[in-house]
Each structure stands twice: as structure tokens, then as C-alpha cells.
Amino acid sequence: MTIEDEYSGPKLEDGKVTLTFMTELMQWYRQQKKLHRKCAYQILVQVKEVLAKLPTLVETTLKEVGDNGDTPCPHGVVSPRGVPTGWCPQG
Numbered sequence: 205m206t207i208e209d210e211y212s213g214p215k216l217e218d219g220k221v222t223l224t225f226m227t228e229l230m231q232w233y234r235q236q237k238k239l240h241r242k243c244a245y246q247i248l249v250q251v252k253e254v255l256a257k258l259p260t261l262v263e264t265t266l267k268e269v270g271d272n273g274d275t276p277c278p279h280g281v282v283s284p285r286g287v288p289t290g291w292c293p294q295g
Contacts, residue, residue, distance in 0.1 A: 205241070205242045205245065206242070207240050207242050207243075211240050213228075213229075213232045213237060213238075213239060213240060214228035214229045214232050214239065214243070215240070215243060216243050216246055216247075219246055220250075221247060221250070
């Protein structure tokens with residue numbers, strides 16, 4: 205599968221998700237545009253590989269919500285002030 209020349213959206217760097225890619229992707233989505241199907245497929249394959257190595261149930265303890273307004277979530281941190289600062293429930 206190839207990415208057409210007309211596609212001007214975010215692309216994975218060497219097939220990997222990076223902070224730069226995610227920042228560009230968030231901006232791309234704010235413009236109501238779609239991620240190219242090749243990138244979406246590559247992400248799904250990588251997620252499948254990671255999840256296949258994990259036990260079927262992982263217990264974790266969440267920190268209290270801080271005063272900064274970020275909402276802790278095992279899927280990431282959503283902040284109205286931009287990119288999260290690195291909080292991660294797995295460590």
C-alpha cells in the first residue's frame with residue numbers, strides 16, 4: 205500500500221509513532237481531515253503486537269486528578285492546554 209502524492213497529512217517516521225507525528229495528527233484531526241489508511245493500518249498492527257504480549261487483564265492504580273485540569277485515563281491524558289506532560293499509568 206502506498207501513500208499518494210496528493211496526501212499532505214501526517215506520516216509515520218520510519219513506521220513508528222512519534223511525538224511529532226501525534227502533534228501533527230491532532231492538528232490534522234482538528235481540521236476534520238482523515239489519516240491515510242496506510243498509517244492507520246500500521247498503527248493497528250503495532251497495537252496488536254503490543255497487546256498480544258500483555259496479560260488479558262492489567263490492574264493499575266490511578267493517581268488523583270491534579271490541580272492542572274488533566275484527566276487521568278489509561279488511554280492517555282486529554283488537556284485543554286495542549287500535549288500532556290508524560291503522565292502514564294504504566295509507569
